[in-house]
Amino acid sequence: DTFSGMKSTEAKAAITAFFEKENLGKEVVNYKLKDWGISRQRYWGAPMPFIKCETCGIVPEDKSNLPVALPEDVEITGEGNPLEHHPTFKNCHCPKCGQPAQRETDTMDTFIQSSWYFLRYCHDVTSDVKRAFTKEESQYWMPVDHYIGGIEHAILHLLYARFFTKVLRDLGYIDLDEPFTNLLTQGMVLKDGAKMSKSKGNTVDPDAIVEKYGADTARLFILFAAPPKQELEWNDNAVEGAFRFIKRLFERSSMVDTMQEIVIIDHATLTKKEKIARKKVYEALKRAQEVYSEKHTFNTLIAGVMEAMNALQEQDNRNVWSEGYWIMLHVLEPIIPHVCWELSQNLFALKNFQTIEICEEVFVEDTMTLGVSVNGKNRNEIEVSPSATKEEILLLAKQSVQKWIDGKTVVKEIVVPNKLVNIVIKG
Numbered sequence: 001d002t003f004s005g006m007k008s009t010e011a012k013a014a015i016t017a018f019f020e021k022e023n024l025g026k027e028v029v030n031y032k033l034k035d036w037g038i039s040r041q042r043y044w045g046a047p048m049p050f051i052k053c054e055t056c057g058i059v060p061e062d063k064s065n066l067p068v069a070l071p072e073d074v075e076i077t078g079e080g081n082p083l084e085h086h087p088t089f090k091n092c093h094c095p096k097c098g099q100p101a102q103r104e105t106d107t108m109d110t111f112i113q114s115s116w117y118f119l120r121y122c123h124d125v126t127s128d129v130k131r132a133f134t135k136e137e138s139q140y141w142m143p144v145d146h147y148i149g150g151i152e153h154a155i156l157h158l159l160y161a162r163f164f165t166k167v168l169r170d171l172g173y174i175d176l177d178e179p180f181t182n183l184l185t186q187g188m189v190l191k192d193g194a195k196m197s198k199s200k201g202n203t204v205d206p207d208a209i210v211e212k213y214g215a216d217t218a219r220l221f222i223l224f225a226a227p228p229k230q231e232l233e234w235n236d237n238a239v240e241g242a243f244r245f246i247k248r249l250f251e252r253s254s255m256v257d258t259m260q261e262i263v264i265i266d267h268a269t270l271t272k273k274e275k276i277a278r279k280k281v282y283e284a285l286k287r288a289q290e291v292y293s294e295k296h297t298f299n300t301l302i303a304g305v306m307e308a309m310n311a312l313q314e315q316d317n318r319n320v321w322s323e324g325y326w327i328m329l330h331v332l333e334p335i336i337p338h339v340c341w342e343l344s345q346n347l348f349a350l351k352n353f354q355t356i357e358i359c360e361e362v363f364v365e366d367t368m369t370l371g372v373s374v375n376g377k378n379r380n381e382i383e384v385s386p387s388a389t390k391e392e393i394l395l396l397a398k399q400s401v402q403k404w405i406d407g408k409t410v411v412k413e414i415v416v417p418n419k420l421v422n423i424v425i426k427g
């Protein structure tokens, strides 16, 4: 009864504590680690640096000969391990006694390399060819802030990579406990509803898009098509759409003045359409801060920029255009870097890639729209200032529905703040 009604996680802890208190048992963690056979009978893997000598047995390769590199002149027949049949790779001399001997032709499971390659990526191989990686560089670059991969790696690869990291830490090669801070598993790419795969022959070659439209179009299409965690349906028309947006971004830049700091705009003097354009632009900037730091829903950010672009096109104030581009190129730079750098270099000397402060003033609504109904039926809308009094609102409302209330007796006037006005009439 003591444990009834608890959540199972709480109950587990409580029951364990009870057993420990009563000296009936204690908490232990069970690992299901098993031995791992890492040898593979294939070419594509890191060679094992061992030599089989008839006299000395299995001998490690001499350090001066490390790393053992795969031969590049192999014949891939699709049958067996080509290293088995490679004369100069297989036949060698024993590092110990110098007699003719044979090199190990099994290679290592590729999971071995993927378990520590991130440390290698941190290493400047030109400055130090002797070491695979260094503690200092690993300290500087690691852990990986944001790890992106397929869901199929969520178990094995990540488990092995963490295991290697902890072993290397215990051996003193790195000061790192966990290799990856965040994980994002991206969705699959579908074509006509099916998973793209070489065997099905329904793959799309991104190089072809890059060739025809440029890399930015490929990037914009992919990030706009779906949030990265979801599946992405390939769509040639949408690729075309992404290309058109980039083209429009280029063409409309003729509306922008060159400047090296953001233009100061007197918001109160703007027309309604100019104000809307500014608001859309700053909404995109606000969204960018959220999307890049936590949400990663790049598609919503791109949609926001497209809305801002449309709103800009509804007006022709060059200052509003210039501010808009200052911000839009800033926001889009990680998504379509080539285009943004080129435009930004020409227009703003890249100064807009620094932090931009949000102008809160643009979010203040200077009018609001109220629906006006007569006997509960929608008849019209009015624009009022947020500071308008009830009397002012009623006056405007009645004027707007004059033809429905003319000659009738108004028996009730209802103002629902920020929403609507209802006029009740009789006769």
Ligand SMILES: [Zn+2]
Pocket: 053, 054, 055, 056, 057, 059, 094, 095, 096, 097, 098, 099, 101
């Ligand atoms: Zn030997």
